[in-house]
Amino acid sequence: AQKVTQAQTEISVVEKEDVTLDCVYETRDTTYYLFWYKQPPSGELVFLIRRNSFDEQNEISGRYSWNFQKSTSSFNFTITASQVVDSAVYFCALSEAPGNQGGKLIFGQGTELSVKP
Amino acid sequence: DTAVSQTPKYLVTQMGNDKSIKCEQNLGHDTMYWYKQDSKKFLKIMFSYNNKELIINETVPNRFSPKSPDKAHLNLHINSLELGDSAVYFCASSQVSGAADTQYFGPGTRLTVL
Numbered sequence: 001a002q003k004v005t006q007a008q009t010e011i012s013v014v015e016k017e018d019v020t021l022d023c024v025y026e027t028r029d030t031t032y033y034l035f036w037y038k039q040p041p042s043g044e045l046v047f048l049i050r051r052n053s054f055d056e057q058n059e060i061s062g063r064y065s066w067n068f069q070k071s072t073s074s075f076n077f078t079i080t081a082s083q084v085v086d087s088a089v090y091f092c093a094l095s096e097a098p099g100n101q102g103g104k105l106i107f108g109q110g111t112e113l114s115v116k117p
Numbered sequence: 118d119t120a121v122s123q124t125p126k127y128l129v130t131q132m133g134n135d136k137s138i139k140c141e142q143n144l145g146h147d148t149m150y151w152y153k154q155d156s157k158k159f160l161k162i163m164f165s166y167n168n169k170e171l172i173i174n175e176t177v178p179n180r181f182s183p184k185s186p187d188k189a190h191l192n193l194h195i196n197s198l199e200l201g202d203s204a205v206y207f208c209a210s211s212q213v214s215g216a217a218d219t220q221y222f223g224p225g226t227r228l229t230v231l
Contacts, residue, residue: 033217039158045207045222052217089158095216103148103214104173107160 002027004094006108013082014116021077021111023092029053033095034068034075035105040088051075082115089113120144121223123208129229130198137194138226140208146221148172148214149191151183154205154225166191167214195228203230 003026013019025034036048049059051068059066063080079086089112093105121142130136142149150173151163165173166185180196195202205225211218 035219037222043205043227044224045209047219047221050217050219091160103150103165103167103211103216103218103220104162104175105152105160105220110158110160112158 002106004108006111008111010112012114016081018080021090023075025073025094029096035093037091038088084115087115123223123226127227134198135196140191142210146210146212148211150209152207198230200230
């Protein structure tokens, strides 16, 4: 069965520190998609990134970077030089290939990141 | 110019009442979803509609009935509300119903059942 585990429930850092949020997933499919979403204190869910299972290249977007490793079934998210505005709950999610209840996101439990000034 | 909107943002009601939450998307997407976020922030899919047709029904009690009058709207009606229905309900949409497609979420509706 599909499953996403975010073992870190809460992380607290001081501004300008780097922080990595872990995500481990389980799936039997060879084609699947991984996502990260951010939920700031205001409550909305903001899409950050999507990766497919065939593309293991790491991605960098400004201070954000993602490390996808199929060998360890992990899709970790690093924030470099964290800022107070990064304080939020971050969710990792898995979606499997079309034909298998396509479009159903399986979310991890979320990691609450607190960045203190 | 909000992409996915929900009304109301907050809903407080008594046990046993019936209530509806409305969702609209102006992205031109074919697929819409309802997710429930519980008090521990866990998010779980409830329903998905593709072009007004139900494609995912995730063993939700039949007190919950989604309705899609057109592909830009997906409403959620809840009968005989129970305390355990208190949660944040998120609507989302994606271009098509495939797993590859990114889902964009509305702001959420916080339902409190007293």
